[in-house]
């Protein structure tokens with residue numbers, strides 16, 4: 001156990017004023033810093049990532065794609081982090097791609113006459129953006145997203161790469177790319193049909209770019225729950241995150257790995273994959289500890305992974 005973790009064990013969270021524990025964890029634990037994302041540690045092993053370009057409606061610029069990649073890869077490799085809550089500061093969750101940065105990229109391609117050279121510019125751009133979004137899925141720690149107000153374009157790509165989605169009553173979602181003359185290319189077309197499981201409705205949303213309101217998003221299964229406001233949503237989702245953080249990190253992380261691997265493969269492949277994982281992981285001390293705790297009706301703590 002790290003020195004920081006040891007010192008925190010002696011604190012009784014119930015005796016501390018609200019908000020103090022969050023600041024305490026954030027100040028004691030090393031949190032990565034980013035230009036467009038704010039990272040904090042509201043409780044033990046729970047990391048909170050907030051999109052932080054409120055003046056620009058949290059639109060995706062060049063820095064943000066990279067920050068998402070760097071942030072989620074860094075949390076993936078950080079043993080203190082067991083679960084991640086993703087939300088946004090300001091009026092909207094996100095207004096999607098920043099029109100200005102899209103035009104900048106487009107003008108770079110105009111420097112070339114040849115279609116192959118122009119295409120290479122866009123190939124690099126799309127790969128860069130895809131990597132930022134896929135980092136949520138590649139990160140082995142569960143990601144719980146909380147949407148408020150607008151979640152447009154790249155925002156839908158982003159939340160469909162998260163493990164769980166929640167929103168507030170005034171939230172709405174838009175696969176808006178067709179209105180920009182684009183086919184969505186960083187994940188919505190691949191992930192949204194799997195999340196919702198109804199390709200007719202998904203195609204309607206993607207072809208028309210219409211607003212999907214919170215109530216319908218709940219009915220379709222895009223979100224698991226709708227909360228009256230953002231503060232209530234964050235508080236409730238942090239509680240779910242704490243429950244996940246209290247479980248064996250071996251069990252939680254391998255569960256995510258198996259579900260992500262299996263989502264677009266035949267069952268036999270998924271079963272073979274989890275067999276290979278569990279022939280190692282069943283040897284972990286977490287199995288013995290968890291089984292003992294269940295049998296004796298006691299609570300156990302697991303080491304970070």
Ligand SMILES: CC/C=C\C=C\CC(=O)SCCNC(=O)CCNC(=O)[C@H](O)C(C)(C)COP(=O)(O)OP(=O)(O)OC[C@H]1O[C@@H](n2cnc3c(N)ncnc32)[C@H](O)[C@@H]1OP(=O)(O)O
Nearest residue numbers: 059095096097098099100126129150152153154176177186
């Ligand atoms: C390789 C490619 C990878 C990814 C591609 C992703 C594609 C997408 O993301 S498609 C989606 C693009 N986004 C949009 O179409 C959103 C358009 N905006 C809106 O619908 C609304 O602005 C709103 C988000 C619902 C917010 O409404 P409201 O709160 O009423 O604010 P507004 O007055 O409309 O806007 C304030 C201000 O922000 C500017 N703005 C809005 N969206 C963007 C944006 N995406 N990029 C840059 N600027 C944006 C808007 O023009 C206003 O500017 P003013 O100068 O104040 O007029």
